[in-house]
Amino acid sequence: MQQQIAVITxxxxxxxxxxxxxxxxFGWTPAFANxxxxxxxxxxxxxxxxxxSALEEDMQRPGLATPGAFSLAHNVGSAxxxxxxxxxxxxxxxxxxxxxxxxxxxxxxxxxxxxxxxAWEVAWNPSWPIDxxxxxxxxx
Numbered sequence: 395m396q397q398q399i400a401v402i403t404x405x406x407x408x409x410x411x412x413x414x415x416x417x418x419x420f421g422w423t424p425a426f427a428n429x430x431x432x433x434x435x436x437x438x439x440x441x442x443x444x445x446x447s448a449l450e451e452d453m454q455r456p457g458l459a460t461p462g463a464f465s466l467a468h469n470v471g472s473a474x475x476x477x478x479x480x481x482x483x484x485x486x487x488x489x490x491x492x493x494x495x496x497x498x499x500x501x502x503x504x505x506x507x508x509x510x511x512x513a514w515e516v517a518w519n520p521s522w523p524i525d526x527x528x529x530x531x532x533x534x
Contacts, residue, residue: 399439402466404448406510411487412443415509417488420468420479437528439465446510465505465513469530472518479516480504488514 413432417420431444450456452485455498470479476494483506484490491513494504501519508514524530 401440401442403442403444403449404508404512405449406443406508407446408509409443409445411509415483415487416443417486419483419488420467422474465515467515467517469524470516470523471524474486475503476502476516476518480506483508483514483516 404412409427409430409432411508413424413427416432416434422434425435425440426433429445432449434441436437444452465485465530466519468479470476473494480494487509491505491507494502494516496502500521501517504515504519506514521533523533524529
């Protein structure tokens with residue numbers, strides 16, 4: 395089986411607030427949106443935000459409103475960009491979880507939660523190059 399992810403979907407409680415956060419914070423525009431869901435075309439997969447009530451119904455799994463123990467990552471091209479992106483995300487309605495600093499494994503990173511509590515790591519790692527199309531390559 396091919397190693398790939400086609401879609402990552404986050405349950406959100408207010409789609410308008412979520413769209414505003416991703417538009418103002420990351421500068422993303424949905425490829426498609428309606429009153430329940432927004433799809434963002436990424437480099438190699440689709441990212442979606444879906445009203446949690448509709449997601450719970452679709453999965454037949456009530457009680458998903460609390461985010462799980464995971465983080466998504468947005469890599470940037472330099473250490474200086476980490477705090478700049480974090481500041482934009484906080485100004486767009488995110489919550490600062492951790493200001494940018496250097497972890498023991500190298501690079502520079504910080505964390506912000508979106509308005510629904512989903513954690514985003516904003517990171518720069520000199521060993522993980524980003525090509526012209528925005529693809530990150532794992533290169534230890």
